[in-house]
Amino acid sequence: MSQKRSYRPLDSTRDLKRTITRYYTLTRFHRYWGRPLGRPLAWVTSGAPVELLRAFKIHPVYPEQYGAICSTGKVTAELCQAAEALGYSQDLCTYATSSIGSLTRTDIAPMKGLPRPDLLVACNNICGTVLKWYEALARHFRVPLLVLDTPYLPGEITPQAREYVVEQFKDMTSSLEKITGRRFNEGELRRVMGLSDEVTTLWREIREYCRAKPSPLNGTDLFIHMAPIVVLRGTQQGVDYYRKLKREVGQRVREGKAALENEKIRLVWDNIAIWPKLFGFFKMFTERGACFVTDTYTGGWAMEIRDGDPLESLAATYTEVFLNRSPDFRARQLIQFIRDYSADGFVMHSNRSCKPYSLVQEVIRRKVMRETGVPGLVVEADMADPRAYAEEPIRNRVQAYLEALGA
Amino acid sequence: MGKYFLGVDIGSLTTKVVLLNEAGEIAARATGRSGYGGRDVARRLTAGLLDEKGLAGSDVAVTVATGYGRITYPADREMSEITCQARGIAHLFPGARTVIDIGGQDSKVIRLLPGGKVADFAMNDKCAAGTGRFLEVMAGALEVPLEEIGDLSLQAGNQCDISSFCTVFAESEVISHVSAGAPKADILAGVCNSVAARVASMSSRTGLEPEIVFTGGVARNSGVAASLAKQLGCGLKIPEDPVITAALGAALFARGLA
Incomplete structure (x- = not known):
């Protein structure tokens, strides 16, 4: 597989590397500064309410992002095999199994595995697997596990659902007071939420630049430059990074500079990236002039953090995560993307690992095709496990799809 | 300058070549087992x-390659077999709106727009159930020549159930039916039915619109064709030579490129 990019690189990539390296250096050496400064380290799910944790000076670490790092580092299959040898099924989420595998295979795990957590925080707004995964981690590390249960939303959020989640936030707050020995400080929470809102707003604005024709960014840019929004929400570093990125992308739009040399087809992506084959896979599209102008996955972090009571606001934000919503909501979202970004089609990654994201795709695909008239392609693979990626059948489908779109 | 157009379809099991004359009529065609070197087979x-x-060789103006071997074959252009299949079928059956193609390792359903453009398609993924390879394995297990299993299956008195969707496990099921003393015809009826069921369920993803054309090597199997027609509840058209339709499409594209 060639790693050569057939599209214009971003200057911000240098800043991205610096920002992420700094975050992971702090993470790796947490044992030297965490305890003296009274700042515990938490492993958290991607949909955990990190603002509350940061208000308690907790350093959050993201095993899901680590799963993507393992995958681009080509060790996922071996880590999964280690977990499978312990009895975990090959059908489980490979972020979960590679994470569990990394506990014993520190010899091959990037950074010799993530540093030992002081606590674990799981929120089931993205899936149910995280509960069992984090329970396994809690047994392994013998550390407290805090769970936030966000009820699935068939329609809009109800007052009862919101109240149910707010009550849990209150419980979590008292648990965090006990664990960290710090008093809850609402002013600090508001400050962190302000920074979070700034970061997510910048991300939303950067994404919206891609409505321009030609698009200043391709899907791979979105996947790579989403790294800070996952781990640095609620921080000044996050704000600083996305201000720079926004400046560069805005400049591209003003100068009419495209991500691809020759943008002929505009597509929307659905689901997590295929990390083990990121460039090889997307090259099949870029070499035929097809650009992914937006996607549902990195769009998940363009959430709004509303004013008002901070716990109520967080309850709504984290319950309304798109993966916690109906197929109908998700179809409408995709339709809106296709219209707003003038897309010619959409590609769905049926991700063997991620059941809540993938199981309803066929229903969504049909609805979106019916309402927009643009064709949708499904490719079967896995976000992290290269064993689920069959190059030739995928190439065949992608080629046929692009031929039908006139590429 | 040559006046002939060549379509080469290097499939997983079979390689097909179709030569068109200037008027777009089939001048000649041939098929052979792909084996290890599909490209050499195609050349031969x-x-x-x-x-x-x-x-x-200079009489051939343009060559288009398709199928799994398309990328390494020295052609003027390579195209996916879905696009070529659609083109070939639309040429033979202008009224076709759905193509069901069961080949060696792929089964697919293609929905066509008038004119033969692809509107949507669905394919089997990472699994040989519902393909020609599945039938080949079962024919081997029952020691019946591949070409005979369709007709033999139609003589079944009491069709066996082959419930598994996995080629390997289905073979074990077949073997257990054999040990239980079931007649070959009954087991084969179950095998054909299983292939048809797999493809019928795939067709619900794209939707079915008549006319429906059944093509690919498996379309020559009367047992699968009968079971498919029954399960879909409608008649199927089968090309006279269902193996070469994608190669025909490739040759038609070659003619269009001239």
Whole structure:
């Protein structure tokens, strides 16, 4: 597989590397500064309410992002095999199994595995697997596990659902007071939420630049430059990074500079990236002039953090995560993307690992095709496990799809 | 300048070549087992066709390659077999709106727009159930020549159930039916039915719109064709030579490129 990019690189990539390296250096050496400064380290799910944790000076670490790092580092299959040898099924989420595998295979795990957590925080707004995964981690590390249960939303959020989640936030707050020995400080929470809102707003604005024709960014840019929004929400570093990125992308739009040399087809992506084959896979599209102008996955972090009571606001934000919503909501979202970004089609990654994201795709695909008239392609693979990626059948489908779109 | 157009379809099991004359009529065609070197097989078949017609390589103006071997075959252009299949079928059956193609390792359903453009398609993924390979394995297990299993299956008195969707496990099921003393015809009826069921359920993803054309090597299997027609509840059209339709499409594209 060639790693050569057939599209214009971003200057911000240098800043991205610096920002992420700094975050992971702090993470790796947490044992030297965490305890003296009274700042515990938490492993958290991607949909955990990190603002509350940061208000308690907790350093959050993201095993899901680590799963993507393992995958681009080509060790996922071996880590999964280690977990499978312990009895975990090959059908489980490979972020979960590679994470569990990394506990014993520190010899091959990037950074010799993530540093030992002081606590674990799981929120089931993205899936149910995280509960069992984090329970396994809690047994392994013998550390407290805090769970936030966000009820699935068939329609809009109800007052009862919101109240149910707010009550849990209150419980979590008292648990965090006990664990960290710090008093809850609402002013600090508001400050962190302000920074979070700034970061997510910048991300939303950067994404919206891609409505321009030609698009200043391709899907791979979105996947790579989403790294800070996952781990640095609620921080000044996050704000600083996305201000720079926004400046560069805005400049591209003003100068009419495209991500691809020759943008002929505009597509929307659905689901997590295929990390083990990121460039090889997307090259099949870029070499035929097809650009992914937006996607549902990195769009998940363009959430709004509303004013008002901070716990109520967080309850709504984290319950309304798109993966916690109906197929109908998700179809409408995709339709809106296709219209707003003038897309010619959409590609769905049926991700063997991620059941809540993938199981309803066929229903969504049909609805979106019916309402927009643009064709949708499904490719079967896995976000992290290269064993689920069959190059030739995928190439065949992608080629046929692009031929039908006139590429 | 040559006046002939060549379509080469290097499939997982079979390689097909179709030669069109200037008027777009089939001048010659040939098929052979792909084996290890599909590209060499394609070259040999082409040389044979040209020989038979008394033509030289330079008489071929444009070549389009398709199928799994398309990328390494020295053609003027390579195209996916879905696009070529659609083109070939639309040429033979202008009223076709759905194509069901069961080949060696792929089964697919293609929905066509008038004119033969692809509107949508669905394919089997990472699994040989519902393909020609599945039938080949079962034919081997029952020691019945592949070409005979369709007709034999139609003589079934009491069709066996082959419930598994996995080729390997289905073979074990077949073997257990054999040990239980079931007649070959009954087991084969179950096998054909299983292939048809797999493809019928795939067709619900794209939707079915008549006319429906059944093509690919498995379309020659009367047992699968009968079971498919029954399960879909409608009639199927089968090309006279269902193996070469994607190669025909490739040749038609080659003619269009000239």
